[in-house]
Amino acid sequence: xxxxxxxxxxxxxxxxxxxxxxxxxxxxxxxxxxxxxxxxxxxxxxxxxxxxxxxxxxxxxxxxxxxxxxxxxxxxxxxxxxxxxxxxxxxxxxxxxxxxxxxxxxxxxxxxxxxxxxxxxxxxxxxxxxxxxxxxxxxxxxxxxxxxxxxxxxxxxxxxxxxxx
Numbered sequence: 001x002x003x004x005x006x007x008x009x010x011x012x013x014x015x016x017x018x019x020x021x022x023x024x025x026x027x028x029x030x031x032x033x034x035x036x037x038x039x040x041x042x043x044x045x046x047x048x049x050x051x052x053x054x055x056x057x058x059x060x061x062x063x064x065x066x067x068x069x070x071x072x073x074x075x076x077x078x079x080x081x082x083x084x085x086x087x088x089x090x091x092x093x094x095x096x097x098x099x100x101x102x103x104x105x106x107x108x109x110x111x112x113x114x115x116x117x118x119x120x121x122x123x124x125x126x127x128x129x130x131x132x133x134x135x136x137x138x139x140x141x142x143x144x145x146x147x148x149x150x151x152x153x154x155x156x157x158x159x160x161x162x163x164x165x
Contacts, residue, residue, distance in 0.1 A: 004012070
């Protein structure tokens with residue numbers, strides 16, 4: 001067998017060196033790509049974990065808000081029932097309030113009437129005398145309470161003003 005010529009060996013060595021460089025370059029690119037893929041996978045895994053945590057947090061918050069909503073709705077129903085009860089009580093008490101308002105409006109005239117009756121009671125009855133002369137120390141016309149209903153009565157008995165308390 002014969003040895004290949006030196007030129008051919010150099011060309012083969014150059015080709016092998018080029019293939020070796022290309023292989024090293026491709027291996028470096030492959031390593032870089034693998035590192036990139038690993039980094040992306042790690043980021044995706046962290047991102048998935050974060051999404052899972054956010055999903056759980058969202059679910060907890062939704063659960064808490066639903067519970068709060070139920071509590072609020074129960075409170076609303078309770079308050080509405082209380083308002084209805086108070087409205088019913090107001091309806092029941094309104095006639096009494098109207099009566100008290102009327103009594104308060106009537107109080108000053110009633111107080112004046114009671115004061116006048118008390119004064120009349122303090123003065124006492126008239127002294128006994130002739131029914132035709134009711135005033136002491138002198139004659140006077142008989143006191144008669146003439147109204148249309150009582151027009152036929154000729155003479156009324158004198159009345160004594162007084163109160164019974």
